[in-house]
Amino acid sequence: MSYSSLPEDVLEHVFSFVQSDKDRNVISLVCKSWYEIERWCRRRIFVGNCYAVSPRMAIRRFPEVRSVELKGKPHFADFNLVPEGWGGYVYPWIRAMAGGYPWLEELKLKRMVVTDESLELIAKSLKNFKVLVLSSCEGFSTHGLAAIAADCKNLKELDLWESDVEDPSGNWLSKFPDTCTSLVSLNIACLGSEVSFSALERLVVRCPNLRTLRLNRAVPLEKLAHLLRQAPQLVELGTGTYSADLRPDIFSNLAGAFSGCKELKSLSGFWDVVPAYLPAVYSVCSGLTTLNLSYATIQSPDLIKLVSQCPKLQCLWVLDYIEDSGLEALAATCKDLRELRVFPSEPFGDEPNVSLTEQGLVLVSEGCPKLESVLYFCRRMSNDALVTIAKNRPSMIRFRLCIIDPQTPDYLTLEPLDVGFGAIVQHCKDLRRLSLSGLLTDRVFEYIGTYAKKLEMLSVAFAGESDLGLHHVLSGCDSLRKLEIMDCPFGDKALLANAAKLETMRSLWMSSCSVSFEACKLLGQKMPRLNVEVIDESGPPDSRPELPVKKLYIYRTVTGRRIDMPGFVWNVGEDSALRLS
Amino acid sequence: MEKSGLNLKATELRLGLPGSESPERGSDKNGNAAVILSLKSFVGSGAKRVFCDATDADAKWVFSVSEAAAGRLFSPRGGGSSNNNNNNHGKVHVGSDSGLGGPVLEDGNGACVAAQSPKPVMMVQDKKSHEIAPSKAQVVGWPPIRSYRKNTMSSQSSKNDDDSEAKLGLGCLYVKVSMDGAPYLRKVDLKTYSSYIDLSSALEKMFSCFTIVSGQCSSHNVPSRDGLSESRLMDLLHGSEYVLTYEDKDGDWMLVGDVPWEMFTDSCRRLRIMKSSDAIGLAPRAMEKCKNRN
Numbered sequence: 001m002s003y004s005s006l007p008e009d010v011l012e013h014v015f016s017f018v019q020s021d022k023d024r025n026v027i028s029l030v031c032k033s034w035y036e037i038e039r040w041c042r043r044r045i046f047v048g049n050c051y052a053v054s055p056r057m058a059i060r061r062f063p064e065v066r067s068v069e070l071k072g073k074p075h076f077a078d079f080n081l082v083p084e085g086w087g088g089y090v091y092p093w094i095r096a097m098a099g100g101y102p103w104l105e106e107l108k109l110k111r112m113v114v115t116d117e118s119l120e121l122i123a124k125s126l127k128n129f130k131v132l133v134l135s136s137c138e139g140f141s142t143h144g145l146a147a148i149a150a151d152c153k154n155l156k157e158l159d160l161w162e163s164d165v166e167d168p169s170g171n172w173l174s175k176f177p178d179t180c181t182s183l184v185s186l187n188i189a190c191l192g193s194e195v196s197f198s199a200l201e202r203l204v205v206r207c208p209n210l211r212t213l214r215l216n217r218a219v220p221l222e223k224l225a226h227l228l229r230q231a232p233q234l235v236e237l238g239t240g241t242y243s244a245d246l247r248p249d250i251f252s253n254l255a256g257a258f259s260g261c262k263e264l265k266s267l268s269g270f271w272d273v274v275p276a277y278l279p280a281v282y283s284v285c286s287g288l289t290t291l292n293l294s295y296a297t298i299q300s301p302d303l304i305k306l307v308s309q310c311p312k313l314q315c316l317w318v319l320d321y322i323e324d325s326g327l328e329a330l331a332a333t334c335k336d337l338r339e340l341r342v343f344p345s346e347p348f349g350d351e352p353n354v355s356l357t358e359q360g361l362v363l364v365s366e367g368c369p370k371l372e373s374v375l376y377f378c379r380r381m382s383n384d385a386l387v388t389i390a391k392n393r394p395s396m397i398r399f400r401l402c403i404i405d406p407q408t409p410d411y412l413t414l415e416p417l418d419v420g421f422g423a424i425v426q427h428c429k430d431l432r433r434l435s436l437s438g439l440l441t442d443r444v445f446e447y448i449g450t451y452a453k454k455l456e457m458l459s460v461a462f463a464g465e466s467d468l469g470l471h472h473v474l475s476g477c478d479s480l481r482k483l484e485i486m487d488c489p490f491g492d493k494a495l496l497a498n499a500a501k502l503e504t505m506r507s508l509w510m511s512s513c514s515v516s517f518e519a520c521k522l523l524g525q526k527m528p529r530l531n532v533e534v535i536d537e538s539g540p541p542d543s544r545p546e547l548p549v550k551k552l553y554i555y556r557t558v559t560g561r562r563i564d565m566p567g568f569v570w571n572v573g574e575d576s577a578l579r580l581s
Numbered sequence: 582m583e584k585s586g587l588n589l590k591a592t593e594l595r596l597g598l599p600g601s602e603s604p605e606r607g608s609d610k611n612g613n614a615a616v617i618l619s620l621k622s623f624v625g626s627g628a629k630r631v632f633c634d635a636t637d638a639d640a641k642w643v644f645s646v647s648e649a650a651a652g653r654l655f656s657p658r659g660g661g662s663s664n665n666n667n668n669n670h671g672k673v674h675v676g677s678d679s680g681l682g683g684p685v686l687e688d689g690n691g692a693c694v695a696a697q698s699p700k701p702v703m704m705v706q707d708k709k710s711h712e713i714a715p716s717k718a719q720v721v722g723w724p725p726i727r728s729y730r731k732n733t734m735s736s737q738s739s740k741n742d743d744d745s746e747a748k749l750g751l752g753c754l755y756v757k758v759s760m761d762g763a764p765y766l767r768k769v770d771l772k773t774y775s776s777y778i779d780l781s782s783a784l785e786k787m788f789s790c791f792t793i794v795s796g797q798c799s800s801h802n803v804p805s806r807d808g809l810s811e812s813r814l815m816d817l818l819h820g821s822e823y824v825l826t827y828e829d830k831d832g833d834w835m836l837v838g839d840v841p842w843e844m845f846t847d848s849c850r851r852l853r854i855m856k857s858s859d860a861i862g863l864a865p866r867a868m869e870k871c872k873n874r875n
Contacts, residue, residue: 078727078728079721079722079727079728080722080728080755080768081721083767084768085764085765085766136727162727164729190729271733272737294730295733297737343726343730344724344726345734347724347726377724406720406723435725461722461723462723487723566764567764
């Protein structure tokens with residue numbers, strides 16, 4: 001019996017066990033009938049670049065989708081490199097989905113511009129809407145949130161992760177009707193102004209399935225205990241401001257409330273933290289797997305006390321106040337640690353303000369056998385340290401190192417850090433994401449091109465010497481999907497020589513490099529399935545063709561040039577001479 | 582400060598356009614008069630096309646500031662000599678002219694930002710075609726820290742730090758700047774400016790970009806003086822004076838310039854370039870608030 005003669009519903013049932021996009025895509029390529037069956041039963045789609053495909057096309061191919069995830073602006077938009085008005089508008093998608101996916105349940109957006117109008121349309125048109133995640137989004141206000149609260153009867157999740165929300169009033173929370181009892185997850189940490197505490201409390205009380213609650217800074221510490229007692233089932237909590245007058249009654253109330261939360265696995269928040277109140281959470285430390293202290297200005301001794309009580313910790317985000325000594329304690333206690341992110345407390349200072357060096361990272365790499373994901377801001381590094389880390393942790397998957405001063409050499413030998421990063425890519429064969437920093441020549445890119453075969457995302461700044469560097473990466477990294485480059489001397493040759501590679505990637509960002517407008521035009525003309533967009537706010541780039549292009553964003557697409565480009569973005573394609581306004 | 586009766590013009594803060602003759606140059610010589618900064622005026626209507634037309638070099642924006650504050654606006658460090666200011670606005674090398682020894686740096690929005698401090702700048706090796714050296718505080722996009730983080734950190738007070746001077750040193754405060762009628766907002770980092778004059782000059786460049794860009798978006802729309810009808814020209818000249826306002830921590834809209842610069846950067850949450858006709862109501866409230874503070 002051949003597989004192709006299996007009845008459709010059997011195949012569909014089998015396919016339903018295949019969740020990963022990659023595998024689903026492969027299934028759809030087997031034969032025409034599998035393509036047809038698969039597309040009717042695909043329930044979730046992920047569009048990594050909202051301009052790669054049109055909503056209409058997506059809906060046409062996958063008519064029964066229940067969950068959509070979209071990403072808009074390029075990653076470097078996080079660091080203010082993409083001007084406002086660039087794009088990433090979700091409205092066209094929502095308008096299309098209002099008609100095409102009336103039963104849509106989940107929408108997850110990242111780096112997109114979301115308007116109140118969009119939110120209102122969701123609330124009005126999608127009757128079964130359950131999950132809204134807006135990660136690093138902007139363009140909407142609490143009015144839009146009020147519409148979601150009021151009209152989405154089955155809302156389970158509302159997550160505004162680090163979004164920029166216009167916050168005229170906190171009253172939107174009261175728009176959740178009394179009949180709404182379905183909330184499982186609420187993250188309002190990014191909201192600036194106060195929400196009505198009584199509305200919040202009533203909401204928490206009537207939602208027995210609430211597992212995640214991330215409060216905003218405006219919720220005072222004195223009231224936290226009260227909320228916790230209403231929701232002892234919480235698994236993830238983000239505190240509000242973690243400061244109050246030092247009073248024993250407040251402390252004991254808080255400590256008592258925390259001790260009632262037997263399920264807590266994740267803590268975050270801790271703005272304005274008063275160290276004396278930290279011990280209030282000690283009772284939950286033994287169960288914690290995730291701790292986000294990245295806004296907590298606690299010094300190393302307090303951090304050590306805290307972290308030493310969390311043997312099950314898998315993910316720690318912290319400021320560099322933790323210092324090497326704190327990381328040593330972490331390495332000694334948290335043997336289950338998978339992810340570490342250390343953020344800088346004073347990145348613009350001249351001198352280091354804390355004693356955090358490469359040693360801390362080395363210690364963690366030695367002590368934590370499961371460490372696979374690192375984001376580390378520091379001020380000095382050595383090749384030796386990097387080689388040690390690489391050898392300690394060949395299972396590393398994400399390695400992002402940011403040495404704060406651009407082009408800092410190995411502090412011991414004053415050499416470039418090529419060898420160190422080379423060791424990382426050589427030993428860590430499953431490395432998927434890498435961010436480079438420090439003094440780097442073309443050699444590091446040679447290593448990367450040679451060894452980093454599973455690398456999907458590479459971020460580069462102030463590195464390299466010539467086009468050869470870029471060429472190594474584009475020609476060698478077989479799995480590369482996203483490449484973002486700022487301030488490197490990479491120009492036309494490597495780009496043009498590897499034009500075909502760009503169609504195998506999601507996107508390429510290059511800013512303050514040496515790419516000429518002519519090369520962009522050529523690329524745009526040669527590669528019809530790429531959008532070659534030049535961003536230049538001071539005027540049309542062809543008016544000063546002798547200057548390198550300021551910002552360049554190239555991405556593959558099946559829909560041609562986008563129609564929502566602002567005046568400072570030029571699509572340099574076949575008809576690049578006449579830009580349509 | 583020169584006061585001839587109620588000569589409001591003498592207290593106005595205007596940026597001089599490159600090469601433009603500012604008729605009020607006379608009051609510059611009195612070093613303490615408000616430095617004159619003229620900006621282009623726009624007839625705001627939200628349409629791109631409008632900006633195409635508004636490239637008449639004689640048109641001026643005027644940022645009006647209260648008389649009382651005008652004296653404080655002239656900060657010796659940021660302003661430099663008034664001649665210096667007038668000659669160099671609109672050009673790229675604001676930084677080097679301010680005598681601070683820093684290179685020209687462009688912020689992500691195309692405006693030029695003076696290197697703020699006299700700290701030695703790291704010169705970049707092997708950067709063949711780069712004219713810009715990365716001064717660590719000033720390069721847009723570096724270090725790669727999200728604005729959400731920067732803004733959150735800079736608004737936290739460090740209660741653990743005994744040193745009252747030390748604030749959380751993210752040294753960065755991005756605020757949105759909108760302009761009535763402009764199609765896009767911008768974000769500026771207030772910490773990269775040292776004075777109101779710096780800020781005004783940067784804003785002028787930032788929003789005049791809309792003019793240039795839109796003006797060339799379709800070549801047949803490039804305006805020439807001859808092309809503008811007289812009535813159009815009169816519209817532009819008469820039309821709009823704009824004032825720079827800001828929303829403070831309390832949510833009130835205030836005129837920019839009423840308070841000392843540091844106090845302003847501490848309390849400013851967003852900026853708006855609004856038509857002065859709309860801003861009339863702000864002035865009395867601003868003055869009162871100012872009095873209550875002092």
